[in-house]
Amino acid sequence: MDQAETYELNGLTKKNYESAIEIMFNSESISIGGEIIPREIVRKRLENISYEHIVYVDNNMPRKIVNGKVEIQVRHPVPYIINALYNALRYTADEIVKMEYGDDETADIFRKEDTDELFI
DSSP states (O other): OTTOOOTTOOHHHHHHHHHHHHHHHHSSEEEETTEEEEHHHHHHHHTTOOHHHHHHHHHTSOEEEETTEEEEOOSSHHHHHHHHHHHHTTSOHHHHHHHHHOOHHHHHHHOOOOOSOOOO
16 A cells, blocks of 8 residues: 555645545455455555556546636546546556556657648
8 A cells, every 4th residue: 555656746636646545555455346345356456556556536527617716527536436446456556657648659640740731
């Protein structure tokens, strides 16, 4: 659980992630999509948790602007985080980074060399 780098989060967001990770670590089992996952399997996945996993889940949490403030649009954020984080842990930190930011090959597709050519 020490790898769960929540130090860059703050306020309620940090508390929600810390609660979710604590529940995942300490519960006898968790329910993901109606399936009961035993503690041993959950803890095995948590061994690989990284900052990238937490950022991935947080970046993909539904949000909208309400009265000039960005607010999450999840009624019960801790169960949502548990579900999303458990699913994100199927991937390595490197795979998460590639999903979020693209790999070099994907990035090359979107890069354009400076040319004077006009493509129509």
